[in-house]
Amino acid sequence: MNLENINWNKDNYNEFINYLFTFEDLKYKEFHSKLILNDNLIGIRTPILKEIAKKISKGDYKTFIKLNKHKFYEETIIHGLIIGYLTDFNESLSLLDNFIPYVDNWAINDIVCANMKIFKKYQKIGFNKILKYIDSNNPFQIRIGIVLLLDFYINDKYIDKIFEIVDNIHNDNYYVRMANAWALSICYIKYKEKTYNYLLNNNLDKFTFNKTISKICDSKRVDIKDKEKLKKIRR
Numbered sequence: 001m002n003l004e005n006i007n008w009n010k011d012n013y014n015e016f017i018n019y020l021f022t023f024e025d026l027k028y029k030e031f032h033s034k035l036i037l038n039d040n041l042i043g044i045r046t047p048i049l050k051e052i053a054k055k056i057s058k059g060d061y062k063t064f065i066k067l068n069k070h071k072f073y074e075e076t077i078i079h080g081l082i083i084g085y086l087t088d089f090n091e092s093l094s095l096l097d098n099f100i101p102y103v104d105n106w107a108i109n110d111i112v113c114a115n116m117k118i119f120k121k122y123q124k125i126g127f128n129k130i131l132k133y134i135d136s137n138n139p140f141q142i143r144i145g146i147v148l149l150l151d152f153y154i155n156d157k158y159i160d161k162i163f164e165i166v167d168n169i170h171n172d173n174y175y176v177r178m179a180n181a182w183a184l185s186i187c188y189i190k191y192k193e194k195t196y197n198y199l200l201n202n203n204l205d206k207f208t209f210n211k212t213i214s215k216i217c218d219s220k221r222v223d224i225k226d227k228e229k230l231k232k233i234r235r
Helices: 010-021 026-036 046-057 061-067 073-084 089-102 106-114 123-134 139-152 159-167 174-190 192-200 206-218 224-231
Strands: none
Touching (some): 010 061, 010 073, 046 073, 061 073, 073 106, 106 139, 123 159, 139 174, 174 192, 192 206, 192 224
């Protein structure tokens, strides 16, 4: 299919679904479905989904998004990935807002966030949007905010703000707490002393704190002496 030049309608959208099945990888489907606990999976590897989304983003992506049925995991991923390929940040933010209700697992959440590289260019505006996501009752909306922080904001300007943000997230959802631990583990890799000092004095719950230590210790970028030092402060 010539995805860049299609004038989308219901008929060619159904044809598009058949096109997706030409990329079906049954071994990958079996493996990935166990990770994301999703039965509506075609089994297409992420690099292929990115190429498809990039091509659609160059054409009539607005109609494609309206027609998207979100029946298959891959449909939802493509919808989210398209947003990251757009150049108008305000439009991207608006479409991301509308996309959030379709996020129902960690893989969709994290793959789409990692593709939102436009946040690098619009750090200030993006940060204010992230704060709104985190101030939510929707666990995946919170996780989107946290993952965007760890993907694009662990830098000199925002590192201290990230500590403040994660320290004030009090949500018992597993995927929120794991995102916090993941973010802090990346903070440690990039800002070891700052993060260690934060870990000595924080308001994290026991689960998140210990998961943070575990994730840091799982990293090959952290030396053995530092890992032993961190293990001693486990709760």
